[in-house]
Amino acid sequence: MRRYFLSFICLLCLSVFAFSQDGHEQPPVGQHGEGTVQHDAVCGPVEEHEFNPGATAFHHIADQNIYNIGPWSFPLPCFLYAPEQGWSIFSSGKFHIGHHGNGHAAVDRYALVEGSVRRITDPAFPSGEVQLEGTFLKKMEVDGKQKEVAFVCYGGKNYAADSKSTADGGLFGGGITSFYDFSMTKNVVTMLLVAALLAWMFFPVAKAYHVRDGMAPKGIQSFVEPIFIFIQDEVAKPFLGHKWEKYLPFLMSLFFFILGLNLFGQIPFFGNSNVTGNLAVTMVLAIITFLLVNLSGNKHYWSHVFWMPGVPAIVKILILTPVEIMGLFIKPVTLMLRLFANITAGHMVMVVFVGLIFIFGKGEVLPSSAAAVGSILLTIFMMAIELLVAFIQAYVFTILTASYIGAATEEAHHH
Amino acid sequence: MFGSITAIGMGLAVVGAGIGVGTIGGKALESIARQPEAIGDIRANMILMAALVEGAALIAILLCYLSNAQ
Numbered sequence: 001m002r003r004y005f006l007s008f009i010c011l012l013c014l015s016v017f018a019f020s021q022d023g024h025e026q027p028p029v030g031q032h033g034e035g036t037v038q039h040d041a042v043c044g045p046v047e048e049h050e051f052n053p054g055a056t057a058f059h060h061i062a063d064q065n066i067y068n069i070g071p072w073s074f075p076l077p078c079f080l081y082a083p084e085q086g087w088s089i090f091s092s093g094k095f096h097i098g099h100h101g102n103g104h105a106a107v108d109r110y111a112l113v114e115g116s117v118r119r120i121t122d123p124a125f126p127s128g129e130v131q132l133e134g135t136f137l138k139k140m141e142v143d144g145k146q147k148e149v150a151f152v153c154y155g156g157k158n159y160a161a162d163s164k165s166t167a168d169g170g171l172f173g174g175g176i177t178s179f180y181d182f183s184m185t186k187n188v189v190t191m192l193l194v195a196a197l198l199a200w201m202f203f204p205v206a207k208a209y210h211v212r213d214g215m216a217p218k219g220i221q222s223f224v225e226p227i228f229i230f231i232q233d234e235v236a237k238p239f240l241g242h243k244w245e246k247y248l249p250f251l252m253s254l255f256f257f258i259l260g261l262n263l264f265g266q267i268p269f270f271g272n273s274n275v276t277g278n279l280a281v282t283m284v285l286a287i288i289t290f291l292l293v294n295l296s297g298n299k300h301y302w303s304h305v306f307w308m309p310g311v312p313a314i315v316k317i318l319i320l321t322p323v324e325i326m327g328l329f330i331k332p333v334t335l336m337l338r339l340f341a342n343i344t345a346g347h348m349v350m351v352v353f354v355g356l357i358f359i360f361g362k363g364e365v366l367p368s369s370a371a372a373v374g375s376i377l378l379t380i381f382m383m384a385i386e387l388l389v390a391f392i393q394a395y396v397f398t399i400l401t402a403s404y405i406g407a408a409t410e411e412a413h414h415h
Numbered sequence: 416m417f418g419s420i421t422a423i424g425m426g427l428a429v430v431g432a433g434i435g436v437g438t439i440g441g442k443a444l445e446s447i448a449r450q451p452e453a454i455g456d457i458r459a460n461m462i463l464m465a466a467l468v469e470g471a472a473l474i475a476i477l478l479c480y481l482s483n484a485q
Contacts, residue, residue, distance in 0.1 A: 234459055334470030341473050396466040403463065 053355040055148075057348040061274040064115030064186045065092045066101055070269045073097045076189060078117060080110060082179035085127070092117070092183075094129065102135045106152060110179075111135060111161055113150040115186075118161035119179040120152060125159055167280075187281065190273035194260040202256075231255055235399050239406035247405055250292065254285065255398040262343060262390030266383065276393075277343035279336070286336035289401045294328065297408035331404055335397060342393050346386040353378045424479040432472030436465045 067074040075093030082088070088108045095103030101115030108127050109120045113135040134153040139146060150161040164181035166174030201220060208221050217225050236244040236251055261275045275281050303309065305324045308316055356375040361368030443461035447454050 234455065238459070330474070334467075334473065337473040337477060338466060338470055341476070392462065396462060399459065399463055400466060 051355065051358040053352045053359065056355055057351040059114055060272065060351045061277055061344060061347045062114075062116065063274075063278060064101060065112065065117050065181075065183055066097055066115050067186050067189055068101075068269075068272055073101065076186070077184050078110075079182040079184070080117060080119075080179055081182060082119060084178065085109070104132055106130050106132055106154070111150075111152045113137060113152065113161065116164065117181055117183065118150045118152075118163055119177075120159045120161045121178050122159050125154065130154060186271065186273055187275045187278055190264060190271055190275050191261065191281075193271075194257070194264050194275075197264075198256055198260055228252065231398060235395075235402045239399070239402040240409070241406065241411075243409055247292075247402070251398050251402055254289075254401060255394050258285070258339065258397055259390065259394035262394060263387075265343065265347065266386055266390060268383075274343065274347050276339055277347055279340050282336045282340045285339070285397070286332035289335060289404065290329075290332040293331075293401075293404045293408045296405060298411075300410065301408045331400075335400060339393050339397055342389055346382070346389055350379055350382055350386070353382060419483055421479040421483040424482075425476050428472045428475035428479065431475075432468055435468035435472075439464045439468065 065076055065078060067076055075091045075095075075097065078088070078090055078092050080088045085108065088110060090107060092103075092112060094105065094107045095110075095112040096105045097112060098104050101112065103112030105111075106120065106125070107129050109125055110117050111120060111132060112118075114137060132152050132154055133156075135150065136153075137148050137150050139148050141147070142149065150163065151158045152161055153159075162177040162179065163174070164179060165176045168174045201224070204219075205221050205224050208218065212218065212221075231252060232244075232248060235255075236248050240247055258276055261273075261281075264271070265273050265275060265277070305328065306321055308320050308324070311320055353375045356378070357368055357371045360371040439461055443457050446457050450457075
């Protein structure tokens with residue numbers, strides 16, 4: 001056991017050193033620059049930049065159009081739609097993915113910058129496949145807001161490129177831009193992978209209960225059964241009463257899907273996916289819960305929301321009913337935020353701990369090595385905590401869903 | 416590099432959540448010590464309550480973040 005642990009630490013040290021070496025050789029990408037953009041200036045970033053752990057962390061947890069396993073990047077299919085030029089469907093391998101997810105080529109005015117597809121809006125840029133001289137991100141002021149803008153370099157000129165449209169209405173720095181990205185991104189691939197893994201694990205188990213009916217569990221069955229029984233007995237039965245069997249499949253799917261994604265996101269250097277730390281994914285899960293809760297709500301539930309019995313009418317109109325109606329929507333919003341924030345925070349802390357090497361090392365070997373030892377220990381500690389958080393958040397999402405369904409389907413009290 | 420006042424808001428929200436979750440955890444441990452056979456029920460309710468407290472703090476943090484983005 002101890003031997004495995006030691007070899008694990010050695011492996012981790014080696015890979016972190018390899019990656020920090022990577023970081024030094026890499027030409028400084030202009031993602032943390034300041035000042036205005038000079039068109040017709042030198043291609044690519046000009047000045048040396050300070051390492052910014054926050055920005056780096058945000059880049060590492062973002063969704064990408066490539067899949068990374070260790071130092072290798074694998075292309076994924078791109079389905080892009082721009083109102084000006086219609087659909088473009090191709091593999092992201094066409095971008096000639098280079099270091100750090102920056103593409104060496106542009107396809108139909110699309111380019112790959114830091115792993116995600118961008119579109120060059122300038123009509124002077126040629127369509128079709130062209131070789132780029134470089135890509136970089138630059139922090140600059142757009143409409144009075146600090147924003148990161150992607151630039152590609154072609155023919156000695158810098159072209160600004162749009163990020164994909166997002167449905168956040170500009171709240172998180174996104175908004176509707178010149179194109180829409182319907183690609184199969186890293187997160188989608190990870191979700192499919194996890195779904196396939198879960199199917200591979202659960203179908204034999206389900207079959208075993210038919211074939212080996214009445215016998216003791218065997219193989220992977222003995223691993224799944226305690227978790228399954230735990231959710232059934234500790235979550236479904238106490239909260240849902242006698243209707244627990246009807247909602248059990250949903251609760252189980254929810255629990256194992258979230259748990260699978262949380263744990264898959266913990267695997268270092270494999271995919272680096274952050275699916276449950278993506279607001280869109282947790283939003284969909286929360287919306288499913290919201291629909292299920294409110295569609296299965298009975299008369300008793302709705303009377304408690306709109307016209308709580310036994311409370312003076314004036315209190316109901318002024319306070320209780322508005323609060324209850326707000327509560328209907330706050331419940332799924334907190335579900336969404338809780339999972340998102342916990343997983344994102346964990347991933348970001350991990351990146352920032354590795355970033356300590358660059359903060360304290362400043363590119364020199366000795367301080368970098370010392371910081372690497374410290375950061376590896378901190379990262380291992382964080383990963384252990386995140387393992388716990390992965391289980392707790394899956395459990396909390398399931399237990400809260402069960403309690404909301406339970407509250408919505410509860411029978412009237414008999415006084 | 417300057418921070419913004421929203422960072423203070425986020426910090427205050429976390430202080431509130433910390434007090435809340437700490438109280439829940441402390442009381443849960445106390446009740447487990449008094450009645451060790453009820454550990455299952457207490458643990459489930461403890462996590463549920465902690466999650467609810469955390470939810471309020473998360474909403475505050477998100478509002479801080481959004482007010483910063485405006």
